[in-house]
Structure formats: C-alpha cells, structure tokens
Amino acid sequence: MGHNKPNGGIERFKKGIHGKHLKYAAIIGYVQKEDFDYWFLQINDWIEELILSSPDYWQAEDKLIKQAGQASKQLAKFESNNIKIPAKTHIEKIRLFHFWISLV
DSSP states (O other), rough: OOSSOOOHHHHHHTTTTSSSTOSSSEEEEESSSHHHHHHHHHHHHHHHHHHHHHTTTTOGGGEEEOOOOBBBEEEEEEEEEEEEOSSSSSOOEEEEEEEEOOOO
16 A cells, blocks of 8 residues: 555555446455465555544555455455545445465
C-alpha cells in the first residue's frame, strides 16, 4: 500500500485505477517467501496502520477476510469489501476476491 502513490492492489481498486465500473474483481498474488498466514497478518497490519493515519480513506472493511475451505497448501482465498474513493455514496463498493498461490 502506497503512502505517496497508489501501488497497492487494494488501493488501485479503491481509487478506480483498476475496475472503475466493476462491483466485483479478483486479485491474484504469488507468495514467494513466508506463508499465507504471515502475509494475511502483514497485509491486515498495513491496512490497520492506514486506517489509523487516514480513517476517512481506509476502513476496517478494507481488511482481508479468510474464506472457509482452503483448496490446498498451494492456494489461499480471501475477500475484502472496499469503498471506492471518491465515491458518490458511502455504499459504492467493490468486492475483491483475493487468490494467493504459493511458490514456496
């Protein structure tokens, strides 16, 4: 997640750089070190820091939510519900499906 430029995947969807007119989209990530739990906690910690520093922009809904029924140790599934910025209304969201593939 970028503080000075939109370089985080979730951030680019929130700003409409990707999927501007979509209500649903997917992000595919490749885990090259550590494991899914490590990155789940790390990303949600980064989002928590952003919530504290920019509460009008980042909210708890931006955090990743684990999905039940992991397919295998090579694939993890998460979701997030992100309010688009700028949004015409507070309910203008994009639901992101996050699929992570382990290369470890």
